[in-house]
Amino acid sequence: MTVRTTIGTRLAVAGLAGGFCVWAVCFTALYAVLSVGCAWNWQEVSLGGLSALRLGLIAIWLAHVVLLVWLFAVLRRQPAESASAPAAIFLRRAGLAATAAAFCAILWLGLTLHTTQICA
Amino acid sequence: MTDSRATNPSPPSPLRLHKQLDAVWGTPPGWGRLKAVNHNIVGRRFIVTAFVFFVIGGVLAMLIRAQLATPRSAFAGPEIYNQLFTMHGTVMMFLFAIPMFEGLAMYLLPKLLGARDMAFPRLSAYGYWCYLFGGAMLIASLFAGVAPDSGWFMYTPLSSRTHTPGINADVWLLGVTFVEISALSAAIEIIVTILKLRAPGMSLDKMPLFAWYLLVTAFMMLFGFPPLILGSILLETERAFGFPFFDPTRGGDPLLWQHLFWLFGHPEVYIIFLPAAGAVSTILPVLARREIIGYTWIVVAVVALAFLSFGLWVHHMFTVGIPHLALAFFSSASTAVAVPTAIQIFAWIGTLMAGRPQLKVPMLYLLGFFSVFVVGGLTGVMLAIVPFNWQVHDTHFVVAHLHYVLVGGFVFPMLAAAYYWLPHFTGRRPRYDLGVPTFWLIFIGFNLTFLVMHWTGLMGMPRRVYTYAPDAGWTWLNLVSSIGGFMMAMGFALFAADMFLQARFGRRGARNPWNAPTLDWATPTPPPSYNFASLPSVADRAPLAATPDLGVKLAAGNGYLGFVRDGRLETLGVDMVSGRINQVIRLPSPTLLPLVSALATGSFFVALLFKLYTLAPIAFVAAIATLLLWTRTTGARADSGPVAIGHGEAALPQSESPAAPARQAMGLALAADATAYLSLVFGLLFLWVVAPNWPPPELFQPGIAVSALAILGSVVAALAGQQAALPGSLASGTRREGWLALAIAGNGLALIAWVLLLAAVPDPARHGYAASVFALLTYTALHAAFGILFAAYGIRRSRSGFVSAARALDIAVLAPWHSFTLALTGVTLLLLHGLPMAMGS
Numbered sequence: 001m002t003v004r005t006t007i008g009t010r011l012a013v014a015g016l017a018g019g020f021c022v023w024a025v026c027f028t029a030l031y032a033v034l035s036v037g038c039a040w041n042w043q044e045v046s047l048g049g050l051s052a053l054r055l056g057l058i059a060i061w062l063a064h065v066v067l068l069v070w071l072f073a074v075l076r077r078q079p080a081e082s083a084s085a086p087a088a089i090f091l092r093r094a095g096l097a098a099t100a101a102a103f104c105a106i107l108w109l110g111l112t113l114h115t116t117q118i119c120a
Numbered sequence: 121m122t123d124s125r126a127t128n129p130s131p132p133s134p135l136r137l138h139k140q141l142d143a144v145w146g147t148p149p150g151w152g153r154l155k156a157v158n159h160n161i162v163g164r165r166f167i168v169t170a171f172v173f174f175v176i177g178g179v180l181a182m183l184i185r186a187q188l189a190t191p192r193s194a195f196a197g198p199e200i201y202n203q204l205f206t207m208h209g210t211v212m213m214f215l216f217a218i219p220m221f222e223g224l225a226m227y228l229l230p231k232l233l234g235a236r237d238m239a240f241p242r243l244s245a246y247g248y249w250c251y252l253f254g255g256a257m258l259i260a261s262l263f264a265g266v267a268p269d270s271g272w273f274m275y276t277p278l279s280s281r282t283h284t285p286g287i288n289a290d291v292w293l294l295g296v297t298f299v300e301i302s303a304l305s306a307a308i309e310i311i312v313t314i315l316k317l318r319a320p321g322m323s324l325d326k327m328p329l330f331a332w333y334l335l336v337t338a339f340m341m342l343f344g345f346p347p348l349i350l351g352s353i354l355l356e357t358e359r360a361f362g363f364p365f366f367d368p369t370r371g372g373d374p375l376l377w378q379h380l381f382w383l384f385g386h387p388e389v390y391i392i393f394l395p396a397a398g399a400v401s402t403i404l405p406v407l408a409r410r411e412i413i414g415y416t417w418i419v420v421a422v423v424a425l426a427f428l429s430f431g432l433w434v435h436h437m438f439t440v441g442i443p444h445l446a447l448a449f450f451s452s453a454s455t456a457v458a459v460p461t462a463i464q465i466f467a468w469i470g471t472l473m474a475g476r477p478q479l480k481v482p483m484l485y486l487l488g489f490f491s492v493f494v495v496g497g498l499t500g501v502m503l504a505i506v507p508f509n510w511q512v513h514d515t516h517f518v519v520a521h522l523h524y525v526l527v528g529g530f531v532f533p534m535l536a537a538a539y540y541w542l543p544h545f546t547g548r549r550p551r552y553d554l555g556v557p558t559f560w561l562i563f564i565g566f567n568l569t570f571l572v573m574h575w576t577g578l579m580g581m582p583r584r585v586y587t588y589a590p591d592a593g594w595t596w597l598n599l600v601s602s603i604g605g606f607m608m609a610m611g612f613a614l615f616a617a618d619m620f621l622q623a624r625f626g627r628r629g630a631r632n633p634w635n636a637p638t639l640d641w642a643t644p645t646p647p648p649s650y651n652f653a654s655l656p657s658v659a660d661r662a663p664l665a666a667t668p669d670l671g672v673k674l675a676a677g678n679g680y681l682g683f684v685r686d687g688r689l690e691t692l693g694v695d696m697v698s699g700r701i702n703q704v705i706r707l708p709s710p711t712l713l714p715l716v717s718a719l720a721t722g723s724f725f726v727a728l729l730f731k732l733y734t735l736a737p738i739a740f741v742a743a744i745a746t747l748l749l750w751t752r753t754t755g756a757r758a759d760s761g762p763v764a765i766g767h768g769e770a771a772l773p774q775s776e777s778p779a780a781p782a783r784q785a786m787g788l789a790l791a792a793d794a795t796a797y798l799s800l801v802f803g804l805l806f807l808w809v810v811a812p813n814w815p816p817p818e819l820f821q822p823g824i825a826v827s828a829l830a831i832l833g834s835v836v837a838a839l840a841g842q843q844a845a846l847p848g849s850l851a852s853g854t855r856r857e858g859w860l861a862l863a864i865a866g867n868g869l870a871l872i873a874w875v876l877l878l879a880a881v882p883d884p885a886r887h888g889y890a891a892s893v894f895a896l897l898t899y900t901a902l903h904a905a906f907g908i909l910f911a912a913y914g915i916r917r918s919r920s921g922f923v924s925a926a927r928a929l930d931i932a933v934l935a936p937w938h939s940f941t942l943a944l945t946g947v948t949l950l951l952l953h954g955l956p957m958a959m960g961s
Contacts, residue, residue: 013697016420020427027431031449038443039809057445087697090325090416097420105428105456112448119443 015075015095019068019102026064026106030057030113038119053118061110068106072099132683134676137653140684145236145650147710155710157241158649159226162248164545166223169248170216171616173255177211180204182609185569189602191590201586202269203288207262209272210292213388214299215255217530218341221395222247222306224537225334227545229310231640231647232328234319234656234663236691237707239312239781240305242714242750247302247309249718254298257725261291268292271584273381274355276366276374281359290729293356298725300345307341308788310334312781315696316705319639320680322658323699328638329412332419333398336426337391342788343430344387346796351380354803354895360731363884363891365803371888373811375440376803382433383799390429392526394422396533397464400486403540404468406636407483408475411662414467421460421467428457438509447506454504461497465490481555485536488563489528496524499574514584517577520570527566535562538619543633547645548626550633554618561611568604572597631671637662642671654682654766655692658699680766692765693774693781703777704763708753717746748913755922755930776926782933790940797899797944804892804951808959816889818882819956826876827949833869834938834945837907840866841938844914844931851925857918860911860931863938867907870945874901877952893952900948903941910934 037043037053045052075095132140147156156162183204187195196204226244230237238244261267269288270279279289314335318327354365355377364370366377405412412418431453438447468490477483499521503509512518543550576597581588588594632641642664643651654677660666673679680701681690693703724739726732755775762770774780808814843849844859877897884894917923917930 016423017427020424024427024430027449027453031446034443034446034449036809085323085698087323087325087699090323091697094416094420094423097416098423101420101424101460102427105424105453108456109449109452112445112452116444116448118445 013091013095015071016091016098018071018095019099020105022064022068022071023102023106023109026061027109029060029064030109033057033060034118041119043118051118054113057113061106061113065103065106065110068099068103072096072103075099132677134653137677137682137684138648138675141650141653142648144684144687144689144709145648147649152710154715155712157245157708157710157714159230159238159241159244160647160649160651162241162244163223163225163227165248166219166226166251169252169255170220170223173211173215173259174220175612175616176259177208177216178609178612180208180211182605184208185602185605187586188588188598190599191588191592191595193587196586198586199269202584203262203265203267205584206268206271206292207258210258210268210296211255212526213272213392214296215251215258217392217526218303218388219251219299220534221337221392221530222302222310224399224534225306225310225395228541228640229313229331229334230317230691231643231651232330232638233314233317234322234639234642234652234658235313235317236650236652236655236689238309239317239705240309240785242708242711243305243309245714246717247305249715250305250721251299251302253718253722254295254302254725257298257722257729258291258295261288261295266291273385274377275381276355276358276377279355280366281362287729290356290359293352293359294725294729297349297352297356298722300349301721303341303345304349304792307338307345307792308785310338311342311788312784314338316693316779316781316784317691318694318699319656319658319663320692320694320701321699322694324697326658326661326699328661329401329415329418330398330638333394333401333422336422337394337398340387340391340394340426340429342792343795344384344391346792347380347799348384350796350799350803351377351384354380354800356728357891357895360728361885363894364886364888365807365891367888368812370886371807371811371813371816372891373807373888375437375810376806378437378440379433379806380799380803382436383430386433386436387426387429389522389525389529390425393529394425396489396530396537397422399533399537399540400468400489401464402638403482403536404486405471405475406540406634407480407486408471408477410471410475412467413470413474414463415661418464418467421463424460425457428453428460432457432504435504435509438506439513451504451506455501458497458501458504465494480539481550481552481559482536482540484556484559485532485539488559489532489536492524492528492532492563492566494528496521496526496528500525512577514582515577516573516581516583519583520573520577523566523570523573527570535559535615538615540634541640542619542622543629544640544643544645544647546623546626547628547631548622549629551622551626554614554621558611558614558618561614562608563611565604565606565608565611569601569608570604572600572604576601632664637665639663639670642674644671644675650689652679653677654679656680680769682766685763692771693777693779695779701765701769701771702779703774704765704771705774705781708750711750711753713746713750717743717750720746744909751913751917751930755917756927757921759924759926761926775922775929778928778932780929780933782929786933786936790936793940797947800892800895800899801947801951804889804896804955807888807892808955811888813887814889815959816882816887818886818890819959820881820890820893820952821956822877822880822949822952826873827953830870830873830877830945830949833866833871833873834904834942835866837863837866837870837904837911838938838942841907841911841935845928845935847925847928850923850928850931853918853923856923856931857915860914860918863911864908864915867904867911867938867941870941871901871904871908874904896948896951900941900944903937903944907938907941910937 042053043051047055078092147158187193266288268291277283314331357363358365364372366372366374434450435454576594581594631645653675656674656679689707691705692701693705695702720743724736727736727739762772765771840859840862844856849856849859874897881894882890884891914931923930
């Protein structure tokens with residue numbers, strides 16, 4: 001196994017859990033900032049017609065969406081020679097699929113940001 | 121066979137090899153059985169004990185149904201009824217479901233993976249004894265009339281001292297925590313075993329799906345159980361010493377308990393479901409006579425399910441007054457989790473459709489699983505929708521849903537597993553005379569009991585009430601539920617009889633009656649203590665399909681390690697991803713030490729239960745001391761270099777391998793430790809943001825000099841610990857012991873600083889803030905104290921000749937502890953200094 005392939009395999013293993021780690025961090029950050037924001041009445045501060053709290057939540061969500069897109073791109077760029085090992089092929093595929101699934105989950109989570117009152 | 125170098129010995133005759141292996145791997149008879157650490161025995165003990173607890177939980181359920189069968193029943197009063205439903209839930213969740221899967225995992229995993237045992241057999245045995253003693257403690261309380269009575273989720277303030285003044289809640293908090301030691305130890309052991317102890321060639325893509333399911337489940341346990349253990353400790357501290365973590369009049373909040381409980385509680389549902397789904401993914405393709413469809417997609421779905429399941433916990437708290445947007449977050453995750461579940465179900469259905477299914481008894485139970493679990497999943501999606509959830513919250517609709525999920529998602533697959541693997545346990549041919557009527561009794565009884573419970577719930581019948589009025593309109597529905605419940609109980613009685621009769625009187629059969637492709641059926645049945653006389657090499661996901669006579673070849677010693685070396689118990693360790701051999705792992709012989717350690721641990725919990733606070737520290741020290749005694753028989757006093765493993769190949773012994781399982785186990789233990797610590801940090805921040813009666817009457821102002829001392833000590837300890845594990849230090853006894861002595865000094869300085877800070881904390885019984893600060897400081901101080909112990913242990917091992925430049929394990933495995941303690945030091949001090957400033961502003 002070449003050095004490049006080894007790195008690729010490690011990244012693929014990371015990909016299997018990495019995408020959902022980003023989702024989990026995003027989920028936790030949104031809930032934490034929302035809780036703190038509601039406790040401190042950040043929802044009453046207005047920025048461009050939207051509450052500062054909602055804008056902050058959207059910014060957090062967008063940052064994680066970008067992070068996931070970057071992770072997916074990194075996984076896709078893995079060297080072709082890693083395809084010589086069946087384990088590497090499997091892990092690359094699974095990593096890409098898991099990252100794509102995490103992307104869908106984060107989009108689904110993001111839809112909620114526009115659905116309801118923030119602190120009611 | 122005494123070959124200890126890289127000269128490959130020729131294997132003896134199969135019979136001679138069996139006798140040699142049995143002599144070293146076997147467990148002594150009579151009282152010697154108490155020394156058992158072998159996974160075959162410990163796994164079976166877990167399974168049988170879990171079934172006994174299942175029977176107890178079932179009897180409690182029957183008593184509940186007897187009480188609710190008619191309105192205004194005088195069968196059981198409210199006090200007894202509270203104990204019945206609390207203990208039913210507790211027994212089924214903590215003493216049946218989790219241990220049952222642990223037992224099945226311990227029994228099956230090494231066989232599925234092509235290994236001779238689990239990675240840490242003594243840990244398995246210790247976990248079993250902790251489980252048995254903790255469970256016995258809970259059941260004993262039932263007979264003494266002081267069983268837990270606040271619901272299996274122990275909500276505060278009902279479970280607080282004011283409303284539960286007896287020891288009922290203490291029994292739950294301490295008993296369950298004691299039992300959870302076995303869950304955490306099993307989690308670490310399962311992960312390390314799957315990642316390290318596979319057959320040569322079994323890369324991750326060739327691993328049986330069951331192993332993937334168990335791997336993911338074990339990770340979930342590793343991160344799911346610490347919040348519950350931490351919460352239990354906090355609540356017990358509140359009950360025993362008045363630290364008001366959950367008392368809103370003194371800066372605590374009952375909702376903190378709900379968060380900590382459900383942070384564990386909801387993943388718990390999937391921790392129970394996933395191993396059962398693993399069994400489905402193993403049994404179903406065999407009975408469908410084709411390879412499972414969508415291997416990669418199933419792996420991805422299981423990983424997705426694990427993560428998403430940690431984002432659902434608040435859906436148990438939709439009615440507690442959390443902001444609407446937060447409810448939407450949790451509703452989102454609660455609905456999303458249905459997708460990976462559906463992927464698995466479609467993969468199973470697709471496999472059935474593409475195969476040639478056989479309608480044998482295990483398949484009957486799988487079909488029962490499909491129908492029941494899908495209904496439970498769909499009502500779960502209904503409950504994930506906030507407005508509907510508000511309508512049926514705390515009604516029998518929820519009771520019906522959770523039983524459809526848990527009985528459908530766990531009990532039915534486990535019944536299928538029982539019929540599928542019984543020939544493996546007994547070596548006898550499967551028979552279906554009783555299996556079919558048993559299935560129909562259980563299936564019809566279950567649906568009669570719980571399908572109508574949806575209606576009683578929708579008609580407004582609340583949970584956890586011991587009676588109801590005749591004019592409520594629930595009478596006949598409850599009667600039907602009770603009749604169904606008793607019918608189901610008869611089905612389970614018949615199941616137990618069927619298992620006993622088959623095991624006792626069944627006709628001897630050949631191995632692999634199902635033509636299964638997995639390695640578990642390559643062992644003789646019943647399996648010998650060592651599983652395989654020689655270890656297989658794997659090039660396929662279905663090794664027995666590719667080589668049907670593999671079992672015979674392995675029994676003849678034609679695989680790896682087809683010999684006994686110096687009376688040692690050996691198996692192979694592999695690279696986590698590729699499955700390439702990278703070490704020979706030596707496993708421990710039978711010993712009483714796990715039992716002794718569990719007795720000492722049990723003494724600690726019993727001392728706490730009966731408020732014997734002078735005895736508790738003694739028992740704690742005794743438990744630690746006995747655990748350290750385990751190391752007397754591990755390691756090597758001389759370098760050996762690569763040793764022969766058969767087929768002309770050689771590998772390093774684990775004591776000289778940089779990839780030894782113990783290193784990974786330490787990393788995992790620290791991950792669980794970090795989760796518990798972060799749960800505590802979450803508790804402090806949660807109280808600060810949400811709890812009433814904040815800010816506290818008195819803030820804690822840690823001294824700068826003492827804080828600097830804590831940092832200095834922790835930095836010195838972490839650096840010294842790392843230096844001791846470097847190759848240059850390991851080569852010289854004086855140098856490595858010098859570094860370890862410095863680590864002791866560093867941790868000692870930090871410990872002094874923590875004690876000084878603890879002495880300055882305002883009265884922890886006055887406010888949740890002071891109590892949380894006290895808890896944070898104690899947590900960090902304990903790590904410094906253990907750092908001293910571990911560094912001293914390293915010096916002792918070094919002086920006893922167990923350490924060299926090649927044999928770095930004893931030093932390297934403990935180095936991360938000191939770094940972890942440094943990280944705790946940083947976060948603790950940041951919070952202690954930062955929070956008063958934030959509150960002041």
